[in-house]
Amino acid sequence: MAADVLVIGAGVTGMKASLLLALAGRHVHLVENSSVIGGRLIRCEDIFPAMECATCMVSPMQQDVLRNDLINVVTLGDILSIEGSIGDFRIKISKRASCVDPVACIGCAECWNACPVEINNEFEENLSKRKAISVPCAGALPNVPWIDREHCLRWNGDENCSLCAEACVFAAVDYSEEDSQFEITVSDIILSTGFQPSQGEGFEKFQWGICPGVFTASEFERYYSSNGPTSGELVTKDGLKPESAAIIVHPCGTGSYSNINTMYSLKFLHYLNEKLPDIRPVVFLDASYSPDALEDRYHLSWKNVEADVVLYTQTPEVSTVSDGKSLSITCSTAEGNFSAKADLLVLGTSMLPSTGTSKFIELLGIECSDDGFATSPDPELSSVMTTVPGVFAAGCTGGPLDIASSVTEAAAAVGRVLADANRGGK
Ligand SMILES: Cc1cc2nc3c(=O)[nH]c(=O)nc-3n(C[C@H](O)[C@H](O)[C@H](O)COP(=O)(O)OP(=O)(O)OC[C@H]3O[C@@H](n4cnc5c(N)ncnc54)[C@H](O)[C@@H]3O)c2cc1C
Ligand code: SF4
Ligand code: SF4
Incomplete structure (x- = not known):
């Protein structure tokens, strides 16, 4: 019988990889650090480019994973150690006690x-x-x-x-439950531990944490979400309805620019246009990422947006105006200086390796890029390979990717696992 496979991280990449492996008849251990599956995708309301409802996209996949007999889902899981090599990796896993019986619980709140x-x-x-x-x-x-x-x-x-x-009338709470540990042996490991957004560091000079109208991209995504802190009402952090809005597309804190910044900024324009139709947002875009400079489909989309797009040649400066509630944004452009007022400002957030991604890169001795993501020894022919045979890095473990590309990488990693099994008879 073919050996088990370990998938670490149950975002969209890990879920897709697990489902495909199960479809091929392989038994999968899907270990997720948090209490839920779905990764960063479940924090989004809509998904660019088609503006699909994220829940409609992810919920059937989550249900399929949770119901599949070949997928052992371990939430609140931690990988304690990994020994051995391709075909015979020995893994120690701990599962934190939830103290709630998942069979008895009906999620009644x-x-x-x-x-x-x-x-x-x-x-x-x-x-x-x-x-x-x-x-x-x-x-x-x-x-x-x-x-x-x-x-x-x-x-x-x-x-x-x-x-x-x-x-709890269902007697589902059980304080006596203890953390547990178990060991597994697997032929291959797929790392799908994803990314974390840059948060806070370097944002202060853009008045984040000072003016209540300033949001990081990840914060804004939650503010728009119907299951988020304001049930989807777009207001400032002190609850006021904004009368003007702006987005700075390029990452404002640490980390570098990726196409995702362009994608989600376009999505946020849809959000702003839909919820605040009386406002014409101002978008600050680095001139080197202008539609004319970069002819890919996302950058070309800027030509058709319902917004004033300002191509800046020097990073915008942001200051809080006297009432403390709104902002003045100034920058230089090829035509001269530009300034605008905004009550709501969304800052570009970069994608950094998640702590899980950094942990496994270090634990397994995988080579990584300068920004800390796993790199492939053969990026042109197989982006999901790592420098450790039998360990594959899919989705945002290898760098910032959108959902479509993450899912494609999940399939590529599964293809490599199945090919390894055929070659070595594992
Ligand atoms: C603000 C924003 C908006 C976006 N909007 C869009 C959009 O509209 N359309 C689009 O296509 N893309 C969008 N993206 C990109 C999208 O979020 C990613 O493509 C997608 O989340 C990648 O999925 P993933 O499974 O690779 O990683 P993740 O979603 O990061 O999932 C990784 C999983 O691994 C788990 N994990 C981490 N460490 C460990 C560990 N040590 N042990 C076990 N589990 C661990 C995490 O808990 C998580 O569940 C957006 C990104 C941002 C920042
Ligand atoms: S009260 Fe009981 S059944 Fe309801 S969500 Fe809590 S643990 Fe679950
Ligand atoms: S035991 Fe008390 S503090 Fe702990 S989770 Fe239950 S209600 Fe909260």
């Missing part, structure tokens, strides 16, 4: 409504609060909460708190 602990919700870019027992957002799958022991009162000085268990 009574437990987290009863919990008195409020902490920043990292899934919502810290724009809202979550409880010590929680799911990250409405509609998350599996729709089963977990107890975060770092913040739960029972593990922090009040062992008598049992409000969540008392609220």
Whole structure:
């Protein structure tokens, strides 16, 4: 019988790879660090380029993964060690206790409504609060909460708190559940640990954290989302309706520009046009990424947008105006200086390797690019290969990619795994 395969990270790439491997009859261990599957895609409302509803796209895939008998989904999972080589990798995995029985739980929310602990919700870019027992957002799958022991009162000085268990009529909360560990042997490993957006660092000079109208791209995505902190209402962080809006496309903090910046900025224009139709947004685009400079399909799309596109030759300067609520944005262009006022400003966010991607690159000794993503020894012929035989890097583990390209890479990695098995009889 063909050996098992390990897929690390259950974003769109890891889910697609797991489903394809299962289709080929391979048993898969899909290990996901968080409590839910879907990765960064489930933070989006709509998906560029077709502006498809993200939930409609991802939900059937999540259901297929969770129901597939050949896919062992391990949420709250951590890879402790990887030994061996292609055909015989030995892996130690730990699973953090969720303290909630997934069979008994129906996701009714009574437990987290009863919990008195409020902490920043990292899934919502810290724009809202979550409880010590929680799911990250409405509609998350599996729709089963977990107890975060770092913040739960029972593990922090009040062992008598049992409000969540008392609220659960299905008796699904079980404080006695312990973390567990197990070992597996697999022939190949697909890394699909993805990216994290640049966050905070270097954004202050664009008034992020100072003026309530300034958002990173990831924050803005959540503000627009119908299951986000404002249920999709586009207001500033202090709840005011903006009368003017701007986007700076190029990354404003650390990290470098990728096509994704262009893609999501175009998407945000759709968001702004739809929710704030009286506003004509101003888009600040680096002149070297102008439609005339780059003739790819995304850059050419700038020619048809409902916005004023300003091609700047020097990074825009942003300052808060006297009322503290709105911004003045100035820049130089080929025609001279330009300035605009905005109550709402979205800053370009770059894509950096996730901590998981950095961890496995280091643990396995995989070669990486200057910006820390896994590199292939043969990028022209197989972008998903790594310098370690039997380990493949798909999707955003190898650099910033859109969803279509991530899914293509998932298929490419699965193809390599199946080809390895045929060649070596594993
Ligand atoms: C603001 C923004 C908007 C975007 N909008 C679009 C769009 O409209 N259309 C489009 O095509 N693309 C868009 N993208 C890009 C899109 O998000 C990516 O293409 C997609 O998320 C890549 O999927 P992935 O599975 O490779 O990585 P991810 O989505 O990052 O998933 C990685 C998974 O691995 C898990 N993981 C990480 N570390 C570990 C670990 N140590 N152990 C186990 N699991 C781990 C994570 O929890 C996560 O579930 C956007 C990106 C940004 C930043
Ligand atoms: S643990 Fe109980 S109360 Fe909480 S969501 Fe599940 S069924 Fe509802
Ligand atoms: S035991 Fe108390 S603090 Fe802990 S999750 Fe339940 S309600 Fe919250």
